[in-house]
Amino acid sequence: MKYPTELQLLFFRKALEQFVVFTEREWDIFAGYLHVKTLKKKEYFAEAGKVCNEVGFLLRGSIRYYHVKDGVEITGYFSFENEFVSAYKSFLTQTPSTASIQAMENCQVICFTHSGLRDLFDNPLVNYKIERFGRLVAEALICCYDDRVASFVTKTPEERYMELLHSNNNILTRIPQHYVANYLGITPVSLSRIRRRILKPQHGLRQVTG
Amino acid sequence: MKYPTELQLLFFRKALEQFVVFTEREWDIFAGYLHVKTLKKKEYFAEAGKVCNEVGFLLRGSIRYYHVKDGVEITGYFSFENEFVSAYKSFLTQTPSTASIQAMENCQVICFTHSGLRDLFDNPLVNYKIERFGRLVAEALICCYDDRVASFVTKTPEERYMELLHSNNNILTRIPQHYVANYLGITPVSLSRIRRRILKPQHGLRQVTG
């Protein structure tokens, strides 16, 4: 929990320009509410049962969201550099989170807190800009959720795996396969079968025809 | 596509108070951008392939969201009275929707358009309030999506059915079962089996032991 460096602030400010452009004065105020968290692999950004008080933006590293059901971890999502991180419902409603958020690699996260945000909403020098910022980030999140839900509803796990294969994100190259299996809603064994089907589809046919 | 009645406006205004409270002056401006759509059963609020230009609020009736895959309809969600309705990603990004939104019953929907909203964001008399309104509605939607995704990730279709059974919403009483099966991610046949298991769990055992 440290103050951000100038470089980190610059980088974050640049990244936020897809949502809003802050004036110097606005940015100085906003920046006063930012802090940086350093997470070692397997450390937690948020924990199930506790209220998530922060929204973070991943400067470095990657994290996973998971639920625990019957003592088993179920990974629901991943985030990488330049993406926001939070247990959003917990943050927004200030109720205990049902999921945990854990670093998969060592991470640097630039964060603001719920109470900080509340101050900003009350500060007439920035509140209009912050409202807009909040709205646009929330809208972007809705688009992400919309895609996720559509994917769950309309696609089989195998199709969703193919989607990952052909996408530009780095889920498949940076993440242990059993987490990906969870994410797809299947067991690691089943994912392994899917991979074999895709990589060597001729084997099954040969046995039948030859 | 008609102007709302005074009663409809009053009702809608009251419903929005969970998000923001409008002054008379603000409300008069906002209300000028509202219109009412009447949908007969099976008519469309939004269609796949077209940009969804509106956000609606269901005054009466119920609707379903569905995707078409390989010529087959897959129902992903339902909405009832006093809930917002839109193909949100399509609306927010003004890109063609991947889903259709169809009335399951005759519906009355009070709506505002994307261009109307843009005007409101540009009107200094209301823009601050509308930004806030937009943010809070978006945040509420995020919470809904968060629950839906968590449900998909952590629960089996049978558990999700039980959830519907014990919830206070009226999905199970007002919706054809094959839509519910879709919604749960299973076939109507499979849902029928789940229902039998729940209603008459002793039958299977009797056959084995008796």
Add this chain to the structure above:
DNA sequence: GCGAATTCTTATCCTTTGTTAACGATTTGT
């Protein structure tokens, strides 16, 4: 670099679900 832990694959067996079709009940339109 070496032992331990983790990760991935493969095989076998078994449960669950999908597919298809038939039938009865209910609903709908006229």
Add this chain to the structure above:
DNA sequence: ACAAATCGTTAACAAAGGATAAGAATTCGC
């Protein structure tokens, strides 16, 4: 009220996925 369409259940069979275990490959910690 009656014919047609829709809807829910059940059965039989096929296909797919989960559970478990064993072994190979890779990674990690010291």
